[in-house]
Amino acid sequence: MAKNLKKFVNPKFTRTIGLAPMRRLLERHRDALALDLSILDGDPATARAAIQDFFAGPEEAYPEGLVADLHRIAEVGDADGLRLLLDVADRLCIAIAPERDPDGGETCQDPKHFALRVFLDFPLVFETASDMLAMTARTSLAEYAGVEEGVEAELTEETKAAFEAAAAKMFEADHRGCYCRVGWYADADEVNLVITHGSLVRTTPIVDAGAERVISFRAAEHAVLSYSALAGRLKIGGVPMARRAEVAKVFATTMMQRPEFFAAEDAQNLYTLAPIERIGCGFTFNHAFDPGIREVQIVAAQADLMGVNPRTGQPRVLRSVSSRDGFDSALAG
Secondary structure, rough: HHHHHHHHHOHHHHHHHHHHHHHHHOOOOOOOOOOHHHHHHHHHHHHHHHHHHHHHOOOOHOOOHHHHHHHHHHHOOOOHHHHHHHHHHHHHOOOOOOOOOOOOEEOOHHHHHHHHHHHHOOOOHHHHHHHHHHHOOOOOOOOEEEEOOOOOOOHHHHHHHHHHHHHHHHHHHHHOOEEEEEEEEEEEOEEEEEEEEEEEOOEEEEEEEOEEEEEEEOOOOEEEEEEOOOOOEEEEEOOOOHHHHHHHHHHHHHHHHHOOOOOOOOOOOOOOHHHHHHOOOOOOOOOOOOOOOOOOOOEEEEEEEEEEOOOOOOOEEEEEEEEEOOOOOOOOO
């Protein structure tokens, strides 16, 4: 983490970033900042040198709030992030005019500078882009099948507020603080949610004013939900396994007024190889229901030798054998 942050606030960044936006960023953490901001009122070269010296120091000496801000800005402080911010602004119909040089000419859009500018001046665009990143980062999602398909979620201000309040209460009970913000994003028949909440409190030793002390901070974390009304399925990511069923129930209760919608015994038994196990090697795929499927080819297979954990009594995988082949021989082994 420190390496990534140092890479973001490198000497090139501190030499080229405008002093005005940098001052606004630092002033957000003035009370905990080990830097006299009055130096920004004097010679620009001296001010830049002071900022560069500050960021060259240990990350542990930065105010924890500044560390959080910088990490969030760094997430979208590259070419991909710049495109994402512009795309989000376009979807939200928010115009972000290009910066101009003193003569009125167009300047180069440095992604880091642009990310800082959007963070300070266009918080809605920044928060939405940050949520988009959180959604794409979650690739492993637990799925819950509802008791029926085609049931729409009620997206009103009242139901959204009810969900956010219930989610906040759940995270607070897990010692993750009271903060909870939910971003709502519709995509065709799907409703996507990004829940920003606190992590467990962390502590770290720092050096401050020539003395050692320990600070505590709570980082921001993201949970992702995606509900497809057409399929009647809810996907959940970034939530501890023990809490996923509760999150599904909160969604069903507040957004659908059907608390048990995802509570069936087989709600998570979405995929099964039982028919293949019964038939054996002579099985065939039946895809007559979809004329768009011309052929099914097995390119990979895995066999697991199962056993029982003697301590817990739960099943566990003792050994796995995998086979990959692109010429219909994946099962030959």
